[in-house]
Amino acid sequence: MSSEIMSEIKRDHIMKLLADGKRQDGRGVTDTRKLEVEVNCIESADGSARIKLGKTEVIAGVKIIPGTPFGDTPTSGVLTTGAELIPMAHPTFESGPPGEDAIELARVVDRGIRESGMVDVEALCITPGEEVWMCFVDIYALNYDGNLFDAANIATVCALKSATIPGEQYGKGENKPLPITCLPISVTEVKVGNTLIVDPDYDEEQISSARLTVTTDDNGNFRAMQKGGRGSITLDELSLCLDRAVEIGAEIRKIIG
Amino acid sequence: MSSEIMSEIKRDHIMKLLADGKRQDGRGVTDTRKLEVEVNCIESADGSARIKLGKTEVIAGVKIIPGTPFGDTPTSGVLTTGAELIPMAHPTFESGPPGEDAIELARVVDRGIRESGMVDVEALCITPGEEVWMCFVDIYALNYDGNLFDAANIATVCALKSATIPGEQYGKGENKPLPITCLPISVTEVKVGNTLIVDPDYDEEQISSARLTVTTDDNGNFRAMQKGGRGSITLDELSLCLDRAVEIGAEIRKIIG
Amino acid sequence: MSSEIMSEIKRDHIMKLLADGKRQDGRGVTDTRKLEVEVNCIESADGSARIKLGKTEVIAGVKIIPGTPFGDTPTSGVLTTGAELIPMAHPTFESGPPGEDAIELARVVDRGIRESGMVDVEALCITPGEEVWMCFVDIYALNYDGNLFDAANIATVCALKSATIPGEQYGKGENKPLPITCLPISVTEVKVGNTLIVDPDYDEEQISSARLTVTTDDNGNFRAMQKGGRGSITLDELSLCLDRAVEIGAEIRKIIG
Amino acid sequence: MSGHTDMVLVDENGMRIDGRTAEEHRHIKIEAGVLENADGSAYVEIGKNKVLAAVYGPRECHPRHLQNPQKAIVQCKYNMQAFSVSDRKRPGPDRRSIEISKIISEALEKVVLTELYPRASIDVYIEILQANAGTRCAGLTAASVALADAGIPMRDIVPAIAAGKADGHVLLDLNKEEDNYGQADVPIAIMPSTDEIVLLQMDGNMTREEFDHAIELAVNACHEVHDLQVDALKRRYSKPAKEGSE
Amino acid sequence: MSGHTDMVLVDENGMRIDGRTAEEHRHIKIEAGVLENADGSAYVEIGKNKVLAAVYGPRECHPRHLQNPQKAIVQCKYNMQAFSVSDRKRPGPDRRSIEISKIISEALEKVVLTELYPRASIDVYIEILQANAGTRCAGLTAASVALADAGIPMRDIVPAIAAGKADGHVLLDLNKEEDNYGQADVPIAIMPSTDEIVLLQMDGNMTREEFDHAIELAVNACHEVHDLQVDALKRRYSKPAKEGSE
C-alpha cells in the first residue's frame, strides 16, 4: 500500500477520533504524554538531562566554560543553545549541519530560556569586561515522535537546573550551582481540522495545519511564543492556547520542579 | 517558441541592427545608458549609493569600522570589496555564497578602487601598527540588465565618495569625510560579431564573444583592466577600447563628480 | 567492452599470476617498486620532497611558522599534516575539500610521524607558553597508481628530514635544521585472495579485500598501524605483515637515510 | 529584550521618543512594481526600515526533491544586506534569517492559492536595505504586495506589524530603541478578511492583559497596513505597464 | 600517547588506578533495542563511556552514486556529542570522526551479508554521549548489537576492545588517564568465530613482544565482550516486542 494512501487512512482515522474528542493513544485533547526525566546522566557535562515525552526522546547537555563577554554586556555571562536533529532519531532526519527545523527548534527553546531570565547571567561574571562564564546548551533529538519543542524545552530546563559551574576545573573558585531564577515551560499545540491538541505525536503533527508554542514563567506570564506551520489560527484559538499554556505549563513545572 | 529559437531570432535582430551601427534601444555603439544616482540612501551605512544604468540597478554600501592593520602595512587602512548577485536581480541568479561571476565582479571593481589609490588608506591609520579604519564595500545587484561591471564600479565610487568615517560612534575622534583622491571609472565594452559596443545590455552580453573592462583615473591613466569572455580581441580592438575608456570615463566622472 | 568486464578480466589475470607468486609488473609479492626521491625541490617551502614509487607520485612540503602553543603543551612545537587527493592525480579524484580517503591518509601518515617522535617537538619551543614553531606538512598526490600511504609517508619523512627552521625570516635566531630523531617508515600490504602483497599498485588495490599499514621506527618498534578495507586479516597474516614491515621498512630507511 | 533599563521611552504624557502615541505606527510607505526583472516586486519603508521584495514564479521548483505534486511551494529568503545594521553584518544566511525565512514562507503559503500550480515553486526574496526594528513585518508586508504584483492568486493580502512593551507600556510598532530597551515584542501577521493569524512570535515578558492589548493594537494596525498595501497596488495598476512586460 | 610522564599508572602490585589488574576490562553494560524509531539499536557502557547506536535499513541508498548494484553498502556515522568530552566539542564531523566512521563502516561491511540487499544502504549511527577512552570500540560493539537487533543477517556479531601500554605495562582496555599518559593504544575488533581481525589501529611505541601480548589480551577480551553482546540480544528477544513494531 502506498505511503500516500496509508497517510490518507491515518488522517481519516485521527480526524474521526478527534470528532469525539479522542486521540490515537487514548489521550484527551489537552493531555500531555507521560514524562520521564533523568538528570545529570552525563558526567562529562556540567549539567544534563535525558527525557522522554511519550516516545519522543531528547538529551540536553550543558557545558560551562570561561570566555570573553560581548562588548555591549561586559558583566553578563553568555548563553548559547544549539539543537541537532540527528538521523538516529527519525528516518527522515539527515546528517549535516542543522537545517531550518533544527534552527527554529533551538531558537524557540533559547528564547524561552533567555527571555524568562531563567539563568541569572549577571551572576556569571568572573571579571567585568574580561571574563565570564559561557553556558553552552546542546540538544540532541534521540527519538522523534512529535513535539520536539516541548521535549527540548523540558530537557534544557532540567539540564540547566541541575548544572554546576565548574570553578575548580578552571581555577576560578569553587564549584557552585548555576544560578536559576525560574522555570520557563513551553506548551505546544497543533491544529488538526478545527481542533487544537496539546503535545502532538508524529502522526498528529503530520496532518496538522498550524502549530503554536507558548512559553510561560512561574508567574504565568508569557515569555516566548512561536506560531509555525502553513495554517492559520483565529484569535479565539489563540486565546484558548494561552489559557492552556498557563495551566499545563504549571503542571509540568510541578513535575520537574 | 523554445528559448533557443527565441535567442536565435534575438541574435539576428541585434546583429542586423549593429550592421547599421544601431542598437535595440536606439543607442549608438559608444552610447552609455541613462545613469541615475542616489547617494546616501542608506542611513545605517557610512556611505551608500543606489544607481541605475538603464535597467541595471545596483546598490553599494560602505561600513567603516576600527580594526587591526595587516602586519606588512601597519599604517594603512584596509579596503575590502564584496559583491553578491542575489536572486532578486535576475531569474538565473541563485542563492548561496558568491560564485565565480560575483567574485570576478568584486575583484575587478576592487582593483580599480585600490590601484587608483582612490581612498587614501594612509589617512585611515588610527594608531600605527595597532588600529586602523577598515572600509568594507558591499555591492548588491538589484536588477540585472547587463554591464554589472560599470554599474558596480559607479555605485562603489559614489558610495565611497559620500562616505563618512564614523569617529564619534567608536570614540575615535570626530566624524570626517572618507579621504578621496580621485574617481576611478571603468568602461566596459563587449564584442558582438566584429563590433565593440559600450555599456552592453543583457541581450548584447548574451550574444557577445569577449568583454573588456578598462578603468581609468582622473588623468586618463590606466588603473585596471580585465578581459573576459570566451572570445578574443585584436590589438586594434584593444586600442579602440582604450581610447573610448578614457573618453567615456571622463564623461561619467563629470556626471558623478 | 564495459569497464566491469574489463575489471573482471584484470582480476582473473592478477589472481592467476599471484597463484604463481608473480605480479603484473614482474615483482615478487614482497618487492616494492622503484623509489625515486628529489628533496628540497621547492625553495618556497622550508623542506620538501617529490617522490615516485613506481608510477605513484607524491609531493610533500613543509612550512615552519612561529605560533602559539596549545595550552596543555606549552613548551612543544606543533605538527600538522594534511593531504589532498587532487584531481590531477587520477580520473576518479574530485575537486573539493579532503574526503574520507584523504583524511585517513593524512592521519595515518601523521600518526607515524607523531608517535615515533621523529620531530623533536620540545626543541621547537621559542618562548615557553608563548611562542613555538609550528610545522605544517602538506602532501599532494600528483599521480596515483596505488599505495599512497607509503608514498606519502616517504615524501613526508624526506621533506621533514631536509627541512630548515627559518629563524632568520622571522627574526627568531639563525636558521637551523629541523631536529630529527628517527625515520618512521610505513609498509603497506593488501590482501588479494589469500595472498598478502607489499606496495600494491592501483589494480591490485582495486581487487584487494583488506589493507594493512605498519609503521616502524629505527629500532624496528611499532609506532602506528592502520587496517583498512572491507576484508579481514587473520592473526597469522598479521604476524607476517609485522615481520615484513620491519624488514622492508629497514630497507627503505637505508635508501632515504 | 533587555528589560532592565532606566531609559525613559514613554514620557508622562504618553509620548514616545519619536513623538508617537502608544497606538501609532511609524510612517509607512509602500510602492509596488519597483524592479524590472522580477515577476512582482515591492518596496516598503516603515520608519527607518527600508525593504525590497521580489517574486519569481510560479516556476520550476529547485531542488527537485522539494516539489509537491499537489501544489506549489512558497520559498522565501530573507536577507539583511551587510550595511543595513549598525555593525556590519557578515554576508550569507545566519540562524536568525533562516528562522525568519521559514516563518514568512509558512505565512505566505497559507494565503497563496498553491493548489493552482502543482510542482511549482513561488520564490520570494526579501532584502533588508536598512534595519530599524520590525524588518520581518516590513518584509512580509512587502512580500505580499510583490506576490499580488506578480499576479499570483491569493486568498488575502497579508499585512504585518509588531506590538510590544517598553517602559511598562504596551506600544504599537516598536522602534529600535524600544526594541532594544523594552520588555516585549510581538510581531504578527493576519489575513484581514478574517483576522486569522498567519504569523505570530513573542519574546519578552507580558501578562495576559498586556498581551491581549498588544494583539488588539497590532490587529487594528494590520488593517491600516492592508489599506496601504491595496493603495500601492492600485497606484501600480494605474501606472503604465513597465517597459519590460509589453 | 604522550609517553613522557612520571605518573604512576600501575602500582607495585600490578594494580591500576581504577583498581583493575592488567588483564581486566572496565565494567561493561550492553542493552539492545533502546530506541523506538530505529530498525535496531543498542546502548553500551564501558567504564565511563556511554554510547548509543541506531541502525536504519536496508533502505534506499543516498546519495545515489554510492549505490552498488551487487550489494548493500554500510554507511556508519560516528559522532561525539558536544558535552561528551571535558572541553566542549564543536558540533559537526571533524577529521578524527570521519576516519573512525570509515574504519567502522569497513569493519561492519565484512560481517553484514550485504549481497542480500543489492543497491541498498544500511545506515549505522553511533552517538557518543560520554567519552572516556575507548569510544570507537564501544561504538562498534554497540553498532554490531544494533545491526542484530535490526534483524540484518550477519556472519558474526563483532566485539571490539583496545589493549595498550602504560607505565611500561601492557594493559587491557585503557582508561582516560592511561590513554593520555600511556605509551600505546591498540583498538581491535574481530569476528569471534574465526578470530579474524576486521578493525585494527595502533599508535604509540611497542616492541613485537609487547604488541603480541596486547593482541592476545584484546582478542581474549573480545570474546568476553561478545558473550555480553549475545546476552543483551537474548534479553531483548525475551522482552515483549516494542510497541511501535506491533
Place this chain on the structure above:
Amino acid sequence: MSGHTDMVLVDENGMRIDGRTAEEHRHIKIEAGVLENADGSAYVEIGKNKVLAAVYGPRECHPRHLQNPQKAIVQCKYNMQAFSVSDRKRPGPDRRSIEISKIISEALEKVVLTELYPRASIDVYIEILQANAGTRCAGLTAASVALADAGIPMRDIVPAIAAGKADGHVLLDLNKEEDNYGQADVPIAIMPSTDEIVLLQMDGNMTREEFDHAIELAVNACHEVHDLQVDALKRRYSKPAKEGSE
C-alpha cells in the same frame, strides 16, 4: 602594486636586480607529458615559478547542468599548493584562484575546438608548486601544452607572459620584487598565429604610452614562449610513448 617605494629595481644601466634587461624574460623550461594518468600534462618553470598542468578529457561533464549540447566546456582549476608561497597558503580555493581559474578557462575555450565534443568537459588542472610572480601566465602556458599533449585539437597553442612597470620602467616578465614594489602588471595571452588577445588583465598605473610599450614587449615575448612550447611538444613526441598509453 604598492607603487610607493624607494627600492632601486632598475639600475642606471637599465639592469634589473636579477641581471636582466627590461626586455628579457626569465629562464623558461617547458616539458610535456610529465604525468602518467592524465590524458595530457606539462611542467613549466619561469624563473622561480614551478607549475604542473594536467588535462583530463574530453570526458563526461560534471555537474550535468553545465553541459552544453553544442560543444565541450573547458573547466580549469588553478590551485596554489600550501607551500608554494612564503606564508603558508591555506588549502582550498580562495577568491583570487577562482578568478584566475575563470579567466584561464575562458582563454582556453577560445582555442580548443570545443564544437567537436558536444556535452563533454575538458578538465584542466593547474597546480602551482612554487610561486614567484607570474603563476597565472606560467599556468596557462603549461595548460596549453598539456592540452596539445592530450591530443585535443586546438586553433593555436596559447603562450602567456606578463609585462609591467617597476621603478618607472616598462619591464617584461616581472619577478617577485618587481611585482611587489612595482607600479603595474599586465598579464597577457595571445593566439600567436593572429596576435589576438585571449587573456588580458592590468593593475597599477600606466599611461597610454607605457601600456602600449608593455603590450608590445609581452606580445613579442609570447612568440618566444610559443616556440618553447612547440619545442617541448616536439621533444615529447620524439620520446617513446609513456608506458601507460600502450
